[in-house]
Amino acid sequence: MSLTTSESQDHHSSTSILETIFAPVNRLLGALVSGLINVVDIVMHPLQARLGVRGMAYVFVLPNLLIFGIFIMLPMLLNFYYAFTGGTNLFPQDRPFVGGQNLSTLFACDSIFEPNTCREDLFWRAAWNTLGYVVVQVGILILMSLITALALNQRIAARGFFRSVFFYPVLLSPVVVALIWKWILQQDGLLNALIVSLGGEKIPFLVNAQWAQTWVIFISVWAQMGFFTLILLAGLQAIPHEFYEAAAIDGANRWQSFKSVTLPLLMPTMFVVIILSLIRAVQVFDQVFPFTGGGPGTTTLYMVQYIYQTGFANQTKEYGLAAAASLLMALFLLALTTLQLRAGRSSDIT
C-alpha cells in the first residue's frame, strides 16, 4: 500500500520533528560512545601490540573467567577441601583434616543395594530414590513433552492458546507449585474433599509411599513439561517439510514418517532435552522439599535434600559428610553427561 501525498508529507514532517528532538541526544550518545572507545583504545591498542591477537582473546575471556572462578570454581574447590575435613565448625581453618573418612563412611556398607546395611543409610536411600526418580521422571517427561510438541505442531484450533497453557506452569516458582499441590492433595485438601463429596473415602496421597512418589513425579512433569515441549517444538519446526513430502511420495504412513523422518531429525534437539532434563532430575530439591519434605519416611528423600539436611538443617551440621556426598553427586553427573555426549556424537556419525 502506497502513501498519499499528504500522508507522505505528514510522515516526513513527523520524522523531521523527531529527528530535531533526538538529534542532540544522538550527538551526545555518539560522542559518549566514541569517547569511551577512545578511552578503551588507549589501553587495548598497546595491549594488543604486546600480546598479539591470540593473547587478546584471553583478555576478553578474563572477566567471565573471574566470575566463573569466584562463584563456581572456588566453591567447588572449597567443597573438595571440606569433603576431607571433619567436625562441626564452619570455617575451613577450624576444621580438622580427616582424609577419606567421610567417603569411607558413605561407602561403609554390606551391600549398597540394601541401605539398611549401610552405615550412612540415608545417603543410599537418597541415592536409590534419586536414581528411580531420574529414570521414571525423565522418561515420562520426555514422552509427554514429545507428544505435546507433536500435537502443538499440528494445525489445530487455538494453537497459540494451547502453547501458552502448556508453558504457563514453567513460569511459576517451584515452591509455589509445591504449596498449591500440597493444599490440593493433603488429607483435608481439595481433592479429598471432592472425593468425599462424591461419596468416596479420603485417600492418603501424601502419607502413602506409592502415592507420594507418584504425585512427586506427576507434579514435576506438569511443572517442567512446557519448557521441554517448547524446545522440541522448535526442533520439529526446523525439520524441512520437503522430507515429509518425499516420505509421502514413497508411500510412508504417519507412523513410518514419524519413525524415519521426525525422530532422526529431532535427535540433536532430543539430546539437548535429555541432558537438561537428566541434570535437572538429579538435582531435584526445590519442588519436593516444600511438597513432601522427603517423606513419608524417606520415600521422596533425594540426594540434594540429603546433602542439605546433613550439612545445614540437622542439629549436628556435618559439612564434611555433605561435601563428600555432593562430590559423589558431581562425579555421577559428570559421568552421565559424558555418556550422553558420546552417545550424541556416535548418533551424529551414523
Next chain:
Amino acid sequence: MRRFVAIALLLLLTVPLAVQAQDPVELRITWYDDGNEGEVLRDLLDRFEAENPDIRVVIDTVPYSSILEQLPLQVEAGEAPDMARVTDFAAFRGHYLDLRPLVADAAYWDESFPVAVFDALRQEGDGDALFGFPNQFTVTGPFINRTLFEQAGIEVPSDSSDAVTWDEWTAAAAEVAAATETPYAVAIDRSGHRVAGPAFSNGATFFEEDGSIVMDTQGLRDTLQMIADWHADGITPAEVWLGSGGSYSPADPYFINGQLVMYMSGSWQVGRFSTDIDDAFDWEVVPNPTGAGGSTGMPGGTVMVAFGDTEHPEEVARVMDYLVQVDILKEFTERTLFIPGHLNLGELDYQTDSALAGAALSMFASEVPKLSDQAYELQYGGQAFAINNPIRDRLTQLLAGELTMDDAVARIQQDVDDALATAAQ
C-alpha cells in the same frame, strides 16, 4: 563578609553530622511466636525506646524452624543478630555475649533465674558468665477435649485416678473418637523432645551414671511402639509424622478444630488455645500419663540470649536489663499466659477471661515438681542436640515401614554416637 560566609557554610555542613550523631543505635532480635508474645514484647520495647531514645530495637520474627535450622548457620558464619529467642541452649555455646560485666546488677540475675539455665548456655571455661535469661519455662503434657468425653458419655480417666497409663488414655480417647465420630483420638507433635516425656514415663533412661548414653531401653521401645500402633490403628493424624518430611511439625490445628480428642504438646499452647479455641469447646490439661518411670513431661523453655558478634554490647545489656525487671517480666508472663522463667515474680494475675486457660496453667504448674532427673538432664545437660532429632527421624522411618523396631533403636543409638563424635572433633 567572606569569613562570615565560610563560618555559615561550616555550620551548615556540621548540622547533618550532628543529626547523624543523634541517630539511635539499632539492635535486632531474632524471634519466633507461639502466640501473642511478639506483640507483647514489641509493646514493652516501645516503652523502653520512649525512655531510651538512643536505642531502637527491631524484632525480626521468623518461623520456629528458622531458629532451629538457619540461626545456627547465621551465628556460625559471624552474622548473628544482637539478641535472639532460642530453645536449643547448647547450640550457640561459644558465641554468646557475657553480660555479667555489662548489666547493672549481676547479683539480681543470679538470684532471679535457675542456675541450670545459665549452666546450659555455658561451655567449659565460661565460668560464671551470664549469656541470657529464660523468659519462659515450659513443661510438656497432654490436652484433652472434655466436651467430646461428655458427648460420648465416657468418663475422663484422670477424674477418678491419679495414675492413668498411656494405654488407658489411648483406649479411652479412641472410644470417645468412635462414639463422637471425631476423626482422630490421639496425637503427639513431631518432635523428639515431645516423645521423650512419655518415654521417660514409660521407664526409659538415656543417661547412665558413667556419663554414657544408652538409648536401647524397654521404655523407649514401648513408647515408639505406642506411637506406631496409633498410626497402624488410624487413630492419629498421619500427616503430622509422615506428611511433613524432616522437620518439626505440631498437631495443634487438629486439636483447635475439634478433630482430636487428646493432644500431647506443652504449656506454650495455652495462650494460643485460649484465643483460637476460646470457649468453642471445653479443653483442659491432664496429668502426664503414668508408667514404669513415673509421670513426667519434659521441661523446656525459651531463653533470650545476647550474641558476642554485636557491635553494641552496652546497649544490648541495657535492653536485657530492662527485660529482666520484675514488673516487665511479670507483665510479659501475665499477658502471654506463659509459665515464668523468673523465680521471684510473686503471684501472677494472668490476663485472660478464660477460666480454661487459668486451669490449664495451674495444671502445668503442678506437673513441674514431677519432672524426672532424666528429663532435666536431657533438657539442660547439653546433649539434646544429639538425641532429639534421631528419635524423631528414626521413629518416622519406623512408622513408614522402612525400619524394624530393632533397626530403629540401633539407628538412634548410632546417630547419637555419631553426632557426639562429630561435635567433639
